[in-house]
Amino acid sequence: MPIVTIQVTREGNTPGTSAVTPEEKAQLIKGTSELLLKVLNKPLEATFVVIQEVEMENWGWGGLPVEEYRRQKAAKQD
Numbered sequence: 230m231p232i233v234t235i236q237v238t239r240e241g242n243t244p245g246t247s248a249v250t251p252e253e254k255a256q257l258i259k260g261t262s263e264l265l266l267k268v269l270n271k272p273l274e275a276t277f278v279v280i281q282e283v284e285m286e287n288w289g290w291g292g293l294p295v296e297e298y299r300r301q302k303a304a305k306q307d
Contacts, residue, residue, distance in 0.1 A: 231269070232277045233261050238295075239282040254280050 235257055241247050249257075258278045265271040290298045 230275045230277065231265050231271050232279065233265070234279045234281060235261065236281045236283055238288065239284050248282060249280070 237249050239248050242249065242253070257280060261278045262273050262276045265276050266273055285296060286294065288295055293301070
């Protein structure tokens with residue numbers, strides 16, 4: 230019985246959204262389950278997929294909170 234945990238940031242992928250949509254989550258669950266069926270021959274009904282949304286303030290990159298990292302990276306590109 231595989232258990233797969235997918236962590237995504239809680240930010241929208243399209244303008245006006247602030248989280249992964251239920252439709253996107255359904256696609257992640259389906260695709261992950263089908264991949265385990267194809268690669269490991271694990272039945273769909275035996276595969277559990279957990280999606281965890283991580284608040285923006287709870288992760289970082291390059292030693293900085295992610296929003297500050299992105300600001301600095303954007304400033305360097307200008």
